[in-house]
Amino acid sequence: xxxxxxxxxxxxxxxxxxxxxxxxxxxxxxxxxxxxxxxxxxxxxxxxxxxxxxxxxxxxxxxxxxxxxxxxxxxxxxxxxxxxxxxxxxxxxxxxxxxxxxxxxxxxxxxxxxxxxxxxxxx
Amino acid sequence: xxxxxxxxxxxxxxxxxxxxxxxxxxxxxxxxxxxxxxxxxxxxxxxxxxxxxxxxxxxxxxxxxxxxxxxxxxxxxxxxxxxxxxxxxxxxxxxxxxxxxxxxxxxxxxxxxxxxxxxxxxxxxxxxxxxxxxxxxxxxxxxxxxxxxxxxxxxxxxxxxxxxxxxxxxxxxxxxxxxxxxxxxxxxxxxxxxxxxxxxxxxxxxxxxxxxxxxxxxxxxxxxxxxxxxxxxxxxxxxxxxxxxxxxxxxxxxxxxxxxxxxxxxxxxxxxxxxxxxxxxxxxxxxxxxxxxxxxxxxxxxxxxxxxxxxxxxxxxx
Numbered sequence: 001x002x003x004x005x006x007x008x009x010x011x012x013x014x015x016x017x018x019x020x021x022x023x024x025x026x027x028x029x030x031x032x033x034x035x036x037x038x039x040x041x042x043x044x045x046x047x048x049x050x051x052x053x054x055x056x057x058x059x060x061x062x063x064x065x066x067x068x069x070x071x072x073x074x075x076x077x078x079x080x081x082x083x084x085x086x087x088x089x090x091x092x093x094x095x096x097x098x099x100x101x102x103x104x105x106x107x108x109x110x111x112x113x114x115x116x117x118x119x120x121x122x123x
Numbered sequence: 124x125x126x127x128x129x130x131x132x133x134x135x136x137x138x139x140x141x142x143x144x145x146x147x148x149x150x151x152x153x154x155x156x157x158x159x160x161x162x163x164x165x166x167x168x169x170x171x172x173x174x175x176x177x178x179x180x181x182x183x184x185x186x187x188x189x190x191x192x193x194x195x196x197x198x199x200x201x202x203x204x205x206x207x208x209x210x211x212x213x214x215x216x217x218x219x220x221x222x223x224x225x226x227x228x229x230x231x232x233x234x235x236x237x238x239x240x241x242x243x244x245x246x247x248x249x250x251x252x253x254x255x256x257x258x259x260x261x262x263x264x265x266x267x268x269x270x271x272x273x274x275x276x277x278x279x280x281x282x283x284x285x286x287x288x289x290x291x292x293x294x295x296x297x298x299x300x301x302x303x304x305x306x307x308x309x310x311x312x313x314x315x316x317x318x319x320x321x322x323x324x325x326x327x328x329x330x331x332x333x334x335x336x337x338x339x340x341x342x343x344x345x346x347x348x349x350x351x352x353x354x355x356x357x358x359x360x361x362x363x364x365x366x367x368x369x370x371x372x373x374x375x376x377x378x379x380x381x382x383x384x385x386x387x388x389x390x391x392x393x394x395x396x397x398x399x400x401x402x403x404x405x406x407x408x409x410x411x412x413x414x415x416x417x418x419x420x421x422x423x424x425x426x427x428x429x430x431x432x433x434x435x436x437x438x439x440x441x
Contacts, residue, residue, distance in 0.1 A: 021155050021156055021441075022155055022156045022157075022158065022159045022441070023155040023156075023202075024159060027323075027326055027327060028365070028402050028405070028408075028441075029327055029361070029364060029365030029367070029402050030365070030402065030405060031326070031327070033405055033441075034326070040155060041155065044153070044154060044155055044204065045204050045205075045240065046204075071364070075326055075327045076326075078326045078327070079325045079326035079327075079328075082282075082325075082326050083282040083283075084282075086247070086279055086282035086283070087245075087247060087279075087282055088247055089205070089240035089241055089242055089247035089248060089249055090204075090205075090207075090238070090240035090247070090249060091247075092247065092249075092277070092279055092285055093323070095321055095323055095330045095332070095359060096330075096332070096357065096359055096369065099163065099165075099398070099410060099412075099435060099437065100161075100163045100165075100193040100194075100195055100213060100215055100437075101165070101191070101215070101433065102165075102189060102191045102193075102215055102217035102228050102230075104228065104259065104261075104266075
């Protein structure tokens with residue numbers, strides 16, 4: 001029974017992608033992480049390319065610089081990784097991801113709203 | 124080896140572990156994680172949730188404190204080097220107090236999308252196509268369904284500049300067609316074409332984005348047939364690391380070309396927004412935002428103002 005459980009667990013683990021990175025490259029202000037996203041995307045889309053080498057080197061350096069507490073250098077490294085990514089189709093950085101909000105798809109103005117109002121000229 | 128042959132279960136586990144080790148070793152060429160998911164909780168103040176005109180004797184409530192929750196995500200079931208296909212969507216629920224629960228929004232928006240990536244000479248680009256369905260309820264009652272097909276093309280002339288063109292074809296279906304459908308039905312086929320560009324000055328530096336859109340709303344009710352020109356600009360800049368400030372402004376001019384009675388209705392609408400983004404951890408970020416919208420109609424019953432303040436918390440499974 002224990003072996004079967006182990007087997008099922010191992011199979012589930014095998015199905016989970018080894019990488020925890022999705023492809024969206026966002027400038028979150030965390031240079032080592034962001035540079036890693038960029039490098040990973042370029043290595044997937046253009047393996048072995050100059051852009052991939054450049055992005056990987058920049059991501060490695062960003063990690064080293066961030067660990068050493070040199071944030072300005074780490075951000076410059078992340079910029080290098082982002083620029084390399086932006087030369088590869090499908091790896092363009094996303095500069096802003098809109099926030100989910102509760103606004104209506106259609107502007108309800110001038111439509112008497114979703115329900116008749118108690119009073120007023122447009123009701 | 125003999126033991127593995129004798130014990131198939133152990134052999135299988137060993138094989139799976141070997142695959143995992145191999146997968147880690149070839150990490151670089153592994154497809155990226157195929158899914159994205161984020162959860163969001165927000166609260167805020169809306170000064171005019173029913174969008175009541177300024178010149179009115181309306182006596183009801185219009186301001187509310189809002190509570191909201193939402194999720195959005197995607198799953199790419201095909202993720203190749205040059206193209207991908209996926210499904211995704213979002214869900215949002217808001218709750219209003221002050222007896223304005225009839226404006227509580229429940230929105231389901233699933234989508235299908237496909238993208239092809241190409242190099243135009245040395246310039247990277249992509250073409251995309253998507254189908255979006257949206258089902259909105261207000262106060263628990265069905266409000267609108269829409270189906271949107273969209274096509275877009277994006278090219279990066281330089282690594283810091285992204286430019287794009289798009290076309291959206293939307294079919295809008297409202298539950299309530301009004302008292303006189305030939306005049307008041309909002310059901311429509313909406314065509315929108317647009318162009319956009321975003322320039323970034325670099326990582327953790329400002330970026331600016333511009334968008335222009337022309338749309339023609341061919342509504343069943345002639346009072347909702349209009350042509351619209353809209354421009355918007357978004358400026359993002361770091362303030363104090365890692366905090367960022369997002370400034371937005373938009374203007375749209377709408378001509379309701381078949382409005383009855385005469386004179387024809389026109390609208391000049393403006394919106395402005397400022398949002399501070401606070402990344403708290405790799406996964407968690409907070410935001411505080413203020414938006415102001417001003418609707419200036421050629422007729423006073425279509426002029427209104429709205430102030431919205433929002434505080435939110437977003438968790439990204441990055």
